[in-house]
C-alpha cells in the first residue's frame with residue numbers, strides 16, 4: 001500500500017518515534033513536507049530520503065511541520081485533495097485543527113487516519129496526545145530549576161506554561177510540583193496577593209503556575225508587586241522547551257503504541273478514523289465525529 005504521512009501544527013516530542021515505528025512496518029511510505037502546506041504544494045517525497053534513525057528518540061519532526069490556515073479555503077483544499085488521492089492511505093498527526101483537515105479529506109474520498117500529536121492534550125475524547133508527557137516534564141524541570149533561586153531571595157514566582165486554551169499542562173505541572181496556586185483562567189489578584197503574602201510572612205516562596213494566553217505574566221507580576229507594595233514577584237516562561245525537550249520514556253512508549261494501532265488499521269483496511277487513548281491510556285480506534 002502507498003502510504004503518506006504528515007505532521008501538522010505545533011510539533012510534539014514523540015512524533016519522530018511515531019514516524020520511525022510506522023516506517024518499520026510500511027516500507028512504501030511517503031511524507032508531505034511541513035504538514036498540509038506540503039500536501040497543498042505537492043512537496044511529497046519518499047520517507048526513506050529523510051529518515052534518520054538518530055532522530056528517532058529526539059523531539060521535533062523529521063518531516064517538518066507547519067500551520068496552514070489557508071487549508072480551509074476551497075481552492076487550497078482542492079489542491080491538497082488532488083495530491084492526497086495519489087495515496088491509498090494518508091496518516092495525519094497533529095491537534096484539533098489537523099483532525100478537522102483529516103476529516104474533511106476523508107469526506108472527500110481520501111482514506112485518512114488521524115493521530116493526536118500535540119503537547120496541549122486537548123483532542124476530544126482522548127486522554128493522551130503524543131507530546132504531553134514531555135511538555136509536562138519540561139514544565140516541572142523549569143520550576144524545579146528556578147525555585148531554589150526564588151527561595152534564596154524569599155521571592156515568589158509566576159511560571160507560564162504553554163497549552164494554548166487548554167489547562168491540561170498547567171494543572172498537571174502544578175500538581176507535580178505541588179504549586180501554591182494555578183491561574184488557568186482570569187486572574188483574581190486579591191487571591192494571588194494573599195497566596196504570595198501567606199508564604200512571604202513565613203520567609204517562604206509561592207510557586208504559581210499560569211496558563212499561557214491569559215495575560216502576559218510580566219504584566220501580572222507588575223500588578224501583583226504594586227498591590228503588595230514590594231518587588232518580590234518574579235516570572236519565568238517555560239515556552240518552547242516544552243516542545244523541544246527530550247521525549248520521556250512514557251512518550252516513546254505511547255508513540256509506539258499509536259504507530260502499532262495505525263499499522264493495524266492499515267492492514268485491516270480501516271480508514272476514516274481517529275486513533276485515541278482512552279482513560280486507561282489504552283489505544284482505541286473511533287470513527288470521525
Ligand code: F6P
Nearest residue numbers: 010095118119120162163164243
Ligand atoms: O499547539 C502547541 C503549541 O505549543 C501551544 O501550546 C502554543 O500555544 C502554540 O503551539 C505556539 O505556537 P507557535 O509555536 O506557532 O507560536
